[in-house]
Amino acid sequence: MMNRRFLHPAIVFFLLTLLVAFLSWVGSIYGWHDVQSLLSSEGLRWQLRNAVPGFLKAPFLGHLLILAFGIGLWMHSGLGALIMRLFMRHSRLSGKEKRAFCWSLMVGGIFLAGCMLLAWGPWNLVRSITGGLEHSPLAEGCTFLVSVGVGTMALVYGYAVDYYHTDRDLVRGLSYAFVRFSGFFITLFFMVQFFASLRYTGLDVFMGLSPSALHLCYVIGLFLTLFLSRTTNE
Structure with missing residues (x-):
């Protein structure tokens, strides 16, 4: 059973997505290079259009299912x-x-x-x-x-x-x-939203993360969440 003193991975990725949204807003105000705000009208439209298809097209999701x-x-x-x-x-x-x-x-x-x-x-x-x-x-x-x-x-x-x-x-x-492994699929949804938001805002490029490094982080996160996943009854 996962230690109750720690946040569930799904909550962690949700909070990281909120952090990305906040940093993208700050970056757009201060003119960070190629950073666009997630907290904007265009960002909101992107979120609504991308949430479902972005998750369904997530790497390895079909294979895992x-x-x-x-x-x-x-x-x-x-x-x-x-x-x-x-x-x-x-x-x-x-x-x-x-x-x-x-x-x-x-x-x-x-x-x-x-x-x-x-x-x-x-x-x-x-x-x-x-x-x-x-x-x-x-x-x-x-x-x-x-x-x-x-x-x-x-x-x-x-x-x-x-x-x-x-x-x-x-x-x-x-x-x-x-x-x-129901908790894993829930966590995967929030993890996909986090990485998609990171790419959309351009914060990955701003932080110097290459596409291959970002993909590696995604794969590591995927296996970690699979390892740490538990049933919803736990």
Whole structure:
């Protein structure tokens, strides 16, 4: 559980966005080079137009949403906990767990073999026009394939240990990561607004931050918020 003495990351990024707005207003008054105010009529129009599409176009958001399906099943079915138990050697597996785990590994191996066959097999179904993997449909759909593979293994395990019985159980598993990491997606929204505001006002250039450095800060913030995220019930 996150220490209650510290602010939630979502609140931190919200306050940082307010700070950017204030500094941009000060910069526009004192004529800082290429700094435009967020607290202006044009800034307000930009915020209203950018809030939703800016978030939906955030780097890695689509990939994270797709991965959440497979990871949710992985966690909800108990497969992730079982692998952790094996790694930590906390307990022995029951006969049903061993059989379910073996079925899961077999299905995962078949799925991986199928992906490798598509990548390097004689058919050019999902490779690029030149026959390579770079910029190919297979490479661009890698996130989807990982989610499907992980989710399929978890699904087989869940049914094999009699944890899943109906389609409702499956849907609960698919949505589990969104519940478990709900705080992360909320924080991501405010983080995207902060970085977008920083770019719009020109404060990033004024502070000497290059686009690559700003992108690196975004990636670091993304992984930190993912690591620190907790459920809304905590």
